Amino acid sequence: xALNVRRVITGxxxxxxxxxxxxxxxxxxxxxxxxxxxxxxxTTEGFPANNDGDADAxxxxxxxxxxxxxxxxxxxxxxxxxxxxxxxxxxxxxxxISGEIEMELDDSRVSLKAGDVMVQRGTIHNWVNRGTAPxxxxxxxxxxxxxxxxxxxxxxxx
Numbered sequence: 001x002a003l004n005v006r007r008v009i010t011g012x013x014x015x016x017x018x019x020x021x022x023x024x025x026x027x028x029x030x031x032x033x034x035x036x037x038x039x040x041x042x043t044t045e046g047f048p049a050n051n052d053g054d055a056d057a058x059x060x061x062x063x064x065x066x067x068x069x070x071x072x073x074x075x076x077x078x079x080x081x082x083x084x085x086x087x088x089x090x091x092x093x094x095x096x097i098s099g100e101i102e103m104e105l106d107d108s109r110v111s112l113k114a115g116d117v118m119v120q121r122g123t124i125h126n127w128v129n130r131g132t133a134p135x136x137x138x139x140x141x142x143x144x145x146x147x148x149x150x151x152x153x154x155x156x157x158x
Contacts, residue, residue: 005026099131
């Protein structure tokens with residue numbers, strides 16, 4: 001696994017004292033397509049989120065979104081990764097950590113580089129790495145209703 005992400009997760013002991021519950025290089029990497037590797041750092045269900053307990057919510061098996069919840073993941077896109085046009089029923093907060101990437105929309109594209117931030121609001125899109133180095137993104141996906149535009153529902157796809 002080329003993607004090494006240290007995750008530090010806090011919690012409380014039985015007396016309510018703050019402590020570190022998890023401090024590790026994440027082992028739960030997955031790939032939904034060639035050239036893309038993701039590590040889920042943490043997930044939540046429900047609003048407001050529940051901070052009780054000590055279960056490792058980063059190991060929960062989730063797809064692109066979690067109904068009535070959130071997903072915090074780190075994604076690495078290799079140069080030349082396979083195309084995957086998709087739309088999620090989520091609002092995504094994205095920070096480019098390293099490298100460069102293009103996001104293709106229906107009839108346009110935007111170039112992003114380390115330090116750039118983006119809010120992805122349920123649009124159909126594809127990530128393309130045309131460079132020579134991997135691009136790493138921090139992504140927080142928050143459940144949202146399907147987009148409605150022009151009186152038409154645009155549900156998740158891909």
